[in-house]
Amino acid sequence: EAGVTQSPTHLIKTRGQQATLRCSPISGHTSVYWYQQALGLGLQFLLWYDEGEERNRGNFPPRFSGRQFPNYSSELNVNALELEDSALYLCASSLARDSATDTQYFGPGTRLTVL
Amino acid sequence: QKEVEQDPGPLSVPEGAIVSLNCTYSNSAFQYFMWYRQYSRKGPELLMYTYSSGNKEDGRFTAQVDKSSKYISLFIRDSQPSDSATYLCAMSGMGAQKLVFGQGTRLTINP
Numbered sequence: 001e002a003g004v005t006q007s008p009t010h011l012i013k014t015r016g017q018q019a020t021l022r023c024s025p026i027s028g029h030t031s032v033y034w035y036q037q038a039l040g041l042g043l044q045f046l047l048w049y050d051e052g053e054e055r056n057r058g059n060f061p062p063r064f065s066g067r068q069f070p071n072y073s074s075e076l077n078v079n080a081l082e083l084e085d086s087a088l089y090l091c092a093s094s095l096a097r098d099s100a101t102d103t104q105y106f107g108p109g110t111r112l113t114v115l
Numbered sequence: 116q117k118e119v120e121q122d123p124g125p126l127s128v129p130e131g132a133i134v135s136l137n138c139t140y141s142n143s144a145f146q147y148f149m150w151y152r153q154y155s156r157k158g159p160e161l162l163m164y165t166y167s168s169g170n171k172e173d174g175r176f177t178a179q180v181d182k183s184s185k186y187i188s189l190f191i192r193d194s195q196p197s198d199s200a201t202y203l204c205a206m207s208g209m210g211a212q213k214l215v216f217g218q219g220t221r222l223t224i225n226p
Contacts, residue, residue, distance in 0.1 A: 004158070033213070042121075042218040043159070043203065056213055090158055104214060106151075106158035 002027065004107035006091050012113045013081050021076040021110045025093030031055075032074040033094070033104055034066060038087040046089075049074055081114045088112075118142050121204055121217025130226050134191040138204035138217045141185065145206040145215075148180050150189045153201045153219065162202075163189065194224045 005024045013019050025032050034046040045058040049068035063079040072093075078085055088111050092104040121138045128134055136150075147166055151159035163178040165171045165187075171178045177190040187206075191198055204217040 031212075035214075035216075040123075040218075043205075043214075043216040045213040045215070048212055058213065092158075103161055103164065106160065108156075108158045 004091055004093050004105055006089075006107040006110050008110060009108070010111045010113070012115065014115050015081055015083060017081050019078045019081060019085075019112055021078075021089050021091075021112070023074045023076070023091030023093075023107060025072050025074070025091075026105055029093035029095050029105075030072055031094045031102070032068055032072065033092040034074070034076050035090045035092065036060075036087045037090055037109070038084070043090065047076070078112070083114050086112060086114045116141060117218075118215050119204065119206060119217045122220055123218045125221040125223060127223045127225060128194060130194060130196060130224055132194050132224075134194050134198070134222060134224075136189040136191075136202050136204075136220050136222070138187050139185055140187075140206060140215075142206075142208070142215075143182075143185070144208040146209055147207045148178070148187050149205040149214070150176075150178055151203040151205060151216075153203060155200075159203055196224045196226050199223045 007022045031050040035043045037043045048056040052068050066076040068074045088109040090109045092106045094102040094104045119140045150163040153159040165178050165180050168180050168182045175192045179188040201219040201221045203219045205214040
């Protein structure tokens with residue numbers, strides 16, 4: 001069974017540009033989560049999508065946004081990039097949104113560097 | 116104060132040692148407790164999952180949760196060089212769906 005996949009592996013942008021990151025969940029999973037892992041800060045929750053809708057959002061500015069497509073894949077968009085947005089962006093998926101116990105499986109991440 | 120505190124290490128121990136990793140937390144609403152392992156340049160993988168207080172054992176790994184003290188632990192017995200990784204504790208509340216992570220402890224097992 002294929003795991004969570006993310007693209008691209010690496011992304012280099014300059015300040016003020018926009019970045020688009022993509023995630024494909026495990027087959028059958030409907031929930032997709034985005035986390036930011038910045039150096040020294042640990043993983044921080046960004047967004048949660050389920051059945052095409054945004055269900056929860058972390059403490060990040062509105063220039064972080066995303067969407068979930070009918071096939072449950074997801075995009076994370078970061079507008080007006082700032083240097084401190086440089087981080088590893090991790091996507092996770094889980095089977096269903098109805099249970100807080102559902103396991104989240106992580107992809108390998110996209111390393112975003114803002115110059 | 117962070118919701119979840121975890122000593123970032125680094126922690127270096129000889130092969131075969133017992134390793135103890137710990138996290139403390141402040142939010143009494145947390146009900147679900149997890150330990151993830153993250154190898155360099157990889158995403159985190161789930162190691163252990165515990166609901167509420169108690170112990171859970173899986174092979175060389177034991178997870179403990181003490182909700183009265185707001186303290187969780189992961190023990191690794193007979194540690195191996197392949198256990199060298201960053202270990203992240205994570206927790207969530209009922210229906211919250213978002214995981215709150217500790218900073219991660221970088222562990223090295225020396226042959």
